[in-house]
Amino acid sequence: MTVQQPCVLLVEDEGAQREVLTYNLESEGFRVVAAETGDEAMLLVAEEAPDLMVLDWMLPNVSGIEICRRVKADPDTRHIPIIMLSARSDEGDRVRGLETGADDYVVKPYSVVELMARVRTQLRRTRPTTMGERLSFEDILLDSGEHRVFRGGQALHLGPTEFRLLSTLMERPGRVWTREQLLDRVWGRDIYVDSRTIDVHVGRLRKALMANGGNNPVRTVRGTGYALG
Incomplete structure (x- = not known):
């Protein structure tokens, strides 16, 4: 996908x-x-x-x-x-x-x-990630051209869905994305995915981002969705 x-x-x-x-x-x-x-x-x-x-x-x-x-x-x-x-x-x-x-x-x-x-x-x-740009937030670097993510200089291992999820969050740090908006952006409008699926992948993303230590940069906004920072 x-x-x-x-x-x-x-x-x-x-x-x-x-x-x-x-x-x-x-x-x-x-x-x-x-x-x-x-x-x-x-x-x-x-x-x-x-x-x-x-x-x-x-x-x-x-x-x-x-x-x-x-x-x-x-x-x-x-x-x-x-x-x-x-x-x-x-x-x-x-x-x-x-x-x-x-x-x-x-x-x-x-x-x-x-x-x-x-x-x-x-x-x-x-939408910089779709144009092959590099994005950074605090100590996180995402290279969309090479499809790689680093935190504190160390390479992280993200699945393709988690990579797309992080790409979206990093395009506009601080913005609160609803689950529906993230589903549309990460999976596409023509694919049905239960909104609870997003919670599972956010959990996996957090685990990958914190694999080598560091704080949890993905914020849960109760009743709405998620934001970076």
């Missing part, structure tokens, strides 16, 4: 552009869900919990600017990075897009290669 790939929500009403971007995003290894309208986009934000949005400014009915405003105003979705696509090249339009909450602003016509680079940059910030 492999870690769930980052999900990109592509919101673009032009069919040809949507097809080109979907092809290139999937070629980069991302899972793509696409919407043609703002209303459809908001439904997919709730259903798919995407890791990133590529959002066109000019959409029928509800504009991309309004979608951006709604996503960034909601505490449950404001962490989702948004790359705004627009034919508006004036400085004032760029400023308006960024002030509304967009994390990046790309003017049409654009280079697909450059856009893919911008997508990777945003995901490196929000």
Whole structure:
């Protein structure tokens, strides 16, 4: 079982552009869900919990600017990075897009290669382990590229599920993850696993992290889930 790939929500009403971007995003290894309208986009934000949005400014009915405003105003979705696509090249339009909450602003016509680079940059910030990055927390080092974990300089032996669990926790230390969120991230949305299973694997992760001594870095948040630190 492999870690769930980052999900990109592509919101673009032009069919040809949507097809080109979907092809290139999937070629980069991302899972793509696409919407043609703002209303459809908001439904997919709730259903798919995407890791990133590529959002066109000019959409029928509800504009991309309004979608951006709604996503960034909601505490449950404001962490989702948004790359705004627009034919508006004036400085004032760029400023308006960024002030509304967009994390990046790309003017049409654009280079697909450059856009893919911008997508990777945003995901490196929000989901670094899926991009082969190294993560550290206190004396714990996780090398996602080489699939190895060290604590205090000593190599630890983690099973694949425990590795994915630690990767998720280390992406955002201090964040409280619910069991449902961890199940979605570690096992994937299409696989049914009893929520109590997460407790078993957290126990195994703690045991592995404390094998050579040291404190327990995984905190239980009663009635909610788990957090690192």
